[in-house]
Amino acid sequence: MAGEILFLCHRIPFPPDRGDKIRSFHLLRKLAEIAPVHVGCFGDDARDLSFAPMLAEIAKSQVVLQRNGSRVTGGLRGLARNQPLLVSLFDNPAMHRWVTRTLGDRPIRAVVAYSVQMAHFVPVLPTATRFFMDFVDFDSAKYAAYGAEQSGPMGWINRREGQKLLAFERDVAMRADVSTFVSEAEAAMFRAATGTGIDRVRAMENGVALDYFDPAASFATLTxxxxxxxxxxxxxxxxxxxxxxxxxxxxxxxxxxxxxxxxxxxxxxxxxxxxxxxxxxxxxxxxxxxxxxxxxxxxxxxxxxxxxxxxxxxxxxxxxxxxxxxxxxxxxxxxxxxxxxxxxxxxxxxxxxxxxxxxxxxxxxxxxxxxxxxxxxxxxxxxxxxYEWDRTLAALPELVMGGTLA
Structure with a gap:
């Protein structure tokens, strides 16, 4: 038996109707082909939470927690703890407890974290348990770019976030067995900024659902x-x-x-x-x-x-x-x-x-x-x-599980 997978993502991966959910949805489907998957994720609102039954059809077990903390409170907490604000805004004790319990109760062979803020929930793992980090985007570079073009309080906040988040991203990449970005351009920029090597930081591109986004498919045309x-x-x-x-x-x-x-x-x-x-x-x-x-x-x-x-x-x-x-x-x-x-x-x-x-x-x-x-x-x-998804995610089993799945 290959063991099981713990998948952590910052938004419930249903429905795949926005950029971050599209990638996490297809990752989840591919992971479920590899081994049983336990999913921990957040919902932004009641609509998100309503998709929990769809998630249950794929996940071996799951927790879907609503994000209901104040952005101001989360931001102040991040400042007080010297954390990136993106991390503090997603911090949730219930998620930490669920992760600890799942790792203790299930034969987890690999932990997959999707998007940088979910790395915060990955504890120190046993040597035999792999940690696969899908950063998707080089987020700290985005905040640094915002800060460079802004002045005043928002400029300071974004410049701080760029610096703090880059340090956090670097630490996560050093903990992970392998990290991925959505394009080689992103991966190369991250390697240059952090000094990590191509053996630790790779590209894993997005795909597109070619059977759905097909001009010959059946869909309602505009009047x-x-x-x-x-x-x-x-x-x-x-x-x-x-x-x-x-x-x-x-x-x-x-x-x-x-x-x-x-x-x-x-x-x-x-x-x-x-x-x-x-x-x-x-x-x-x-x-x-x-x-x-x-x-x-x-x-x-x-x-x-x-x-x-x-x-x-x-x-x-x-x-x-x-x-x-x-x-x-x-x-x-x-x-x-x-x-x-x-x-x-x-x-x-x-x-x-x-x-x-x-x-x-x-x-x-x-x-x-x-x-x-x-x-x-x-x-x-x-x-x-x-850009067919099976092609772009072909390396996922080896990246997540490390070599043979037998």
Whole structure:
């Protein structure tokens, strides 16, 4: 018998409808093929907690705890303990107790922690028990980038977080048998920043559900009333996430007006759950649509003449780009959003360095439907060749369990 796996993730991996849940969902499914899995995770709200029965269909055992602590209290606790705030905000005594009990009661051969804040719950392990850390993204670099462009209290907080979190990430990587990041670019940056070697820090890319994100699949298409007249440009993402907010603000206020000078009927749809008040306010700009959460994002992707990903700060591989390409849509992405994706500018997608170039590339695609169609077709083929989940997670059994599973 191979032994069992303890999987810790910061959000319940159901449903796979946002970036962090997509990767954890597919990791969980693959882990369950290797050995029985015990899952400890958090839910942000009642909706998250309602998916616990779905988790129970895969997990050998589970605990789903609601995050209900005050962000202010968690932040002050982190400052008092000299911890990264990301760690203190997720600290939970009940999770620590569940982990200790599960390790004591079950024949756990490997502990898998997903996202840096869950490493806090991994105690010192017996020599025979492996520790696999999936950082996903180089999070401290993101906070350092925020801090570098900010002043005042928030600038100080983000610079502190970048420093504290980097030290924590380095310590975790030294404890783990192996750590992974979502792209080789992220892994290489982490190795350079921490002095860890390629034997300890590797890339394990995201994939895309090609049978689901397939233009030939069955899904509800948009009505004419929903789609409207004229060219449709689409952005998808969780709309309370800062990089997404900044991306759509940039496109709506800088790129879209340039596009509408030549194509006044062009519209920009911002499609995603939990739009902040700042995102909702963008609907006042001519041509901007803010949908909020939708039942099936594929309808909007299929209706898009062009999909854009104008992120200015981005980490790892962007699921939104993979999904749009899998749906055979022409994509215009920023260099940050395209980084880490094994695709070529001009062949599989277009990469625009600034808003004026974004506008020019979108207009070129709107004016040449044959070119747009060919780019979308090549994008789909690239996803089939490179980003099927079984392919990207092929090394997971060896990484988690270490050699033979017999």
């Amino acid at each position: 004419l009333a929903e789609r409207g007249e004229g060219p449709l440009i689409v952005f998808t993402g969780q709309m309370d996430y800062r990089p997404n907010i900044e991306a759509v603000e940039s496109f709506a206020r800088q790129s879209l007006p340039l596009i509408r000078q030549s194509r006044p009927d062009a519209r920009f749809a911002i499609v995603g759950r939990a739009p902040t008040s700042a995102v909702q306010a963008l609907a006042e700009i001519p041509g901007v649509i803010v949908t909020g959460g939708v039942d099936d994002v594929r309808g909007w992707l299929a209706a898009a003449d062009v999909v854009v990903a104008p992120l200015r700060i981005a980490r790892g591989i962007q699921n939104k780009v993979l999904e749009a390409m899998a749906m055979a849509r022409p994509v215009v992405a920023s260099p940050q959003a395209a980084e880490g994706i094994d695709a070529t500018h001009g062949a599989h997608l277009l990469v625009a360095p600034d808003p004026s170039e974004e506008a020019a590339m979108v207009l070129a695609l709107l004016g040449d439907t044959d070119r747009a169609q060919a780019l979308g077709k090549a994008a789909r083929q690239r996803m089939v060749e490179r």
